[in-house]
Amino acid sequence: MATVDIHKQEDVHHHDDHDHEHGHGNFWTNYIFCQDHKVIAKQFLITGMFWALIGGVMSVLFRLQLGFPGANLSWLKPVLGGWITDTGQIDTEFYLALVTMHGTIMVFFVLTAGLSGTFSNFLIPLQVGARDMASGFMNMLSYWFFFLSSVIMFTSIFLSTGPASGGWTIYPPLSALPQAMSGSGLGMTLWLVAMALFIVSSLLGGINYITTVINMRTKGMSFSRLPLTIWAFFFTAIIGVLSFPVLFAAALLLIFDRSFGTSFYLSDIYINGEALPNQGGSPILFQHLFWFLGHPEVYIVILPSLGITSEIIATNSRKPIFGYKAMVGSILFITILSFVVWAHHMFVTGMNPFLGSIFTLLTLIIAVPSAVKIFNYVTTLWKGNIIFTPAMLFSIGLVSFFLSGGITGIFLGNSAVDIQLHDTYFVVAHFHLVMGSASFFGMLAGVYHWFPKMFGRMMDDRLGKIHFWITFIGVYLVFFPMHYIGIAGFPRRYYSWTNFETFNSFADLNMLVSAAAILTLAAQFIFLFNFFYSVFRGKKATSNPWKSNSLEWTTPIHPGHGNWPGEIPTVYRWPYDYSKPGAKDDYIPQTVPYSETPESNLPHENDLIKLEMEDNDAIVVEGNKH
């Protein structure tokens, strides 16, 4: 054992010395316009973290208003300027701008680009055994379109009329008419332009992910041997490629309505003392188009996190993931169903009630595969040998959020019950737990888990655990009380509730929620410190710090462009042979052939040995030909 360790350490040095000379080309081609999927992944990650910070700060700002109404916020004037009124209150329109931008940023810029962009990019080539993405150039474009989109969205925050403020769902006519609110002016135009570019970025990325998974798997990496992360990224990319174009169409029609006088979404409007000429359009049409993306988007956000979690829970339970096929099947089923449940966001929008019945049925069906996933995670923990790395803690946290947030979906998916709960804080609690916090935890888990592969160093374990516990408890304190507020009927996107006798209570809970939100945001700075500190000064990583089976850990500690210095390794088994009875170690990497592990093979695996031999012969033959 000792010799192996020494050998590994030599390895570290070797690659460290080489690292700087390794990259040919200059700073620009290595770090900026780089086509290496690993660098692009880090670009997405850093940009995503930047956005998460902005989105998080925004949420704390509007939580200040909700938790401490009437508090004097004049001290924010140096930063927010005119958005703080003379009496030290947040401007009501700015409040809506905050809510809108928080939603847009978190859903699209953090949990879509920041999550899929980072981990699909980073892990797909490494885990399927490819040198890079199918098209490195398109992949680079994907990031730079996202960057451009980010710049435009960021610029819109600084407009004097404010950024888009009509909710992240930008329902027209509110978003279509600049006279309806100031945020619907230039802010909305920039929102639409930024989102159009974002969609281009997302499609360029998605097509690459799909192509790479289908075409560039290494020898032996059959679909049934793919880690669940790859399955999740694969289906996520498919959902994105199929649904984002619909948002593009919706946005385009909205641009026409706003700028070219068409009436796709507008009809019979009298505003500001003027009857508009638009007739025959339907605001409901926009909602259908929006949610045709919007609902699959929820799964675009959560599936990668579920994939990441599957990998981390199996690794750190030292057990195979329970029900691999069922896990893949449930992702597939969720993918398909995600396209036929969109109208459950629209039960009380004036849509035909018969459609409401159909969508209730389809919506509650999607709860079944989601439940299966939870049961499978729990069973994976059963009789495991659980190592609580920070990544594992966040993964267990994810399962808990996915459970507590998912279960309230059963209320909301039932149209009759949704009548009362629609657009109340119950919905806010539901989706912040099930897709917001859960996905966010998946992302954090992923960062902790693959940090050694990304930067060749370890993040600090203790700080990671402190970060987890504050965040985990904080998130529950923020979102759990919202269920009560929601059942009491409090509508969302309200600047204050004091106008109503019915909603004139729960100041205590709202204050608790806001305090917890501040605490939770503060805890993220522990993470940021840990992250940047560890990039430069963290403990040097070993080549396989978590004793994991999947392929990325067979690369050098600092993989260069191309990932493996020599030949790409061949894969002989699935990635979940943990604690296999008879085996010497509690893990058998995917690159170990069955012929080398006769002591732990299952009967049907012994039959595969012969196939392995034939395959190897085939290589030799090919090699001779050349």
Next chain:
Amino acid sequence: MSLIIGLGVILVLFILYLIFRIGNLVGLVKGTKKEEEHPGNNVHGLLFLLFCVVGLAAFVWYSYVNFDRYVLPIASEHGALTDHLFWITMVITVVAFGLISLVMFWFTFKYSYDPKRKATFFPDSHKLEIIWTIIPAIVLALLIFRGLRVWNDITAPASEQAEVIELIGQQFAWTARYPGVKDNQLGEVNYKMIDAVNEFGLDLSDKNSFDDFKSLELHLPKGKEVHLKIRAKDVLHSVFLPHFRVKMDAVPGMYTNFKFVPTKSTADMRAETGNPDFNYEMACTEICGKGHFSMRFLVVVDEPEDFEKWKASQESWLKQNPDYLVKVPAALREVAMIKSGIPVESNTGASTPTQTVSISN
């Protein structure tokens, strides 16, 4: 002052950083002697279990103690049904949530890392998977079918006898229009006829519009079916009557509908809640601009006879705005005056042809 606070914060952060550095260095020195493989690992299993038990206990306690604070009393017929379904779902989900959480966090505690043990290789079990696919499927199917029955009843067309009331949303106020006691029919509207006074866009060539009246409170009859016809003038709004479990968007360019039966008058509710100042309220639940949070509309539920009295006591819109008589086609003008309650004699002078011409010019 803020400078001092700023410096203080920086100092605290710096101290934290030092502690972190020293901790790291001490760890490095200590790390030379081989200790346990995952130090402090099993604390987290315990913490998870503790978190689960304390969390569930707090959940149950708070839900029990504050029940009356977060549950609004029900004041409609269908509200009893939807709430019933809500509580059935609540029982099922809370049981499932509690069980799964307890099991999961028990596992994290029980199966924390132990170098002497090896995890059980348990990759799949068809039996288990079938069980937990089918059980949720059956439970959900039951909930769906119950839900759909209720939903279909709620969304079925309103009966002919229902009391029709029109609600109009605009930035940032509600108005209600009643069909009037003479014909009990809402008159036609056209958004192009809306102006500062004719805020409904009443089409005065339709004789049903003559006795329509406007109200800045929503009056509802107790025990009678109410049919809300909802529209919006500018952007989306949403009618939300929390005590009646009613919610429906107001959409420009189309009518949306909601029918329900109020079961408790305002007086009943005052007695039930023990709050003499209790009032029903209506709110907007679709983001509509900066005044979204202020669209309060007072709702009053009367005993049926009081409701009829109230309706009869309201002045028609046309009577309040007699200037608009000129918009009524000449042939209908007399009908209009009778139906709207404008005294015919006193107004004959006001509606002489010459004056009509001068106004219409």
